[in-house]
Amino acid sequence: MKYLVFSDIHGNVEALRTVLDEIDALRPDLVACLGDVVGYGGSPAECVELVDSRADITVCGNHDYVAAGLGDGDDFNATARIAIEWTRSVLTADHKELIGAYDSLRRHGDCIFAHGSPVDPLAWEYIFTMKDARRALLGTSERIVCVGHTHIPGVISWREDAGARIERSSIIEIEPDRRYLINVGSVGQPRDGISAASFALIDARKGLINMRRIPYDVGSAQERIRENGLPESLASRLALAR
Numbered sequence: 001m002k003y004l005v006f007s008d009i010h011g012n013v014e015a016l017r018t019v020l021d022e023i024d025a026l027r028p029d030l031v032a033c034l035g036d037v038v039g040y041g042g043s044p045a046e047c048v049e050l051v052d053s054r055a056d057i058t059v060c061g062n063h064d065y066v067a068a069g070l071g072d073g074d075d076f077n078a079t080a081r082i083a084i085e086w087t088r089s090v091l092t093a094d095h096k097e098l099i100g101a102y103d104s105l106r107r108h109g110d111c112i113f114a115h116g117s118p119v120d121p122l123a124w125e126y127i128f129t130m131k132d133a134r135r136a137l138l139g140t141s142e143r144i145v146c147v148g149h150t151h152i153p154g155v156i157s158w159r160e161d162a163g164a165r166i167e168r169s170s171i172i173e174i175e176p177d178r179r180y181l182i183n184v185g186s187v188g189q190p191r192d193g194i195s196a197a198s199f200a201l202i203d204a205r206k207g208l209i210n211m212r213r214i215p216y217d218v219g220s221a222q223e224r225i226r227e228n229g230l231p232e233s234l235a236s237r238l239a240l241a242r
């Protein structure tokens with residue numbers, strides 16, 4: 001079983017198309033999207049439609065939740081709020097219905113999929129620290145826990161008797177007595193200083209986790225943000241990846 005897992009597209013269809021091309025080449029058995037399909041970027045409708053046609057599993061992100069009208073986004077900063085209001089104005093009722101149907105949590109085989117911490121998915125908790133990671137691992141039982149939300153990719157492994165360890169390689173061999181927390185990073189708005197779209201490929205048969213980056217046309221994505229009158233900072237941050 002080969003899983004391709006991506007997250008946080010944020011209305012960036014240029015980045016999403018690049019990842020989808022890679023999916024065509026890699027031919028995974030299951031494609032999972034960990035949410036925040038919309039918000040910030042200039043092409044939310046296209047992203048909702050593409051994710052709907054290509055992902056086998058999609059879980060809800062905090063921006064999706066507000067875009068679908070399920071939440072009010074009162075915890076969003078000013079820029080995020082401007083972007084989500086614009087997003088809501090350009091999405092049709094059909095798009096909102098698709099988004100509103102995303103699950104908060106999904107399981108498949110040895111994997112569990114959530115946007116933020118799977119312990120309380122609609123609380124949208126970020127997993128930044130080792131303590132956060134431990135809590136997420138202890139609160140679940142699946143061998144592989146896949147999350148997004150922070151826009152920063154990374155893998156932490158856990159062994160009952162030895163505790164947590166940060167995995168620093170981009171190709172990680174799955175050890176039989178360890179569990180893995182994988183933050184797949186962000187397709188459409190990475191924040192780790194690398195502008196390339198981020199995703200993870202998990203090959204359960206070969207026992208490998210492959211953390212992948214793939215460059216896309218950042219300039220076109222920035223243009224789309226500017227031509228829709230969204231805040232300039234949303235365009236400039238794509239190149240800075242902050």
Ligand code: ZN
Pocket residue numbers: 008010036061149150151
């Ligand atoms: Zn996000």
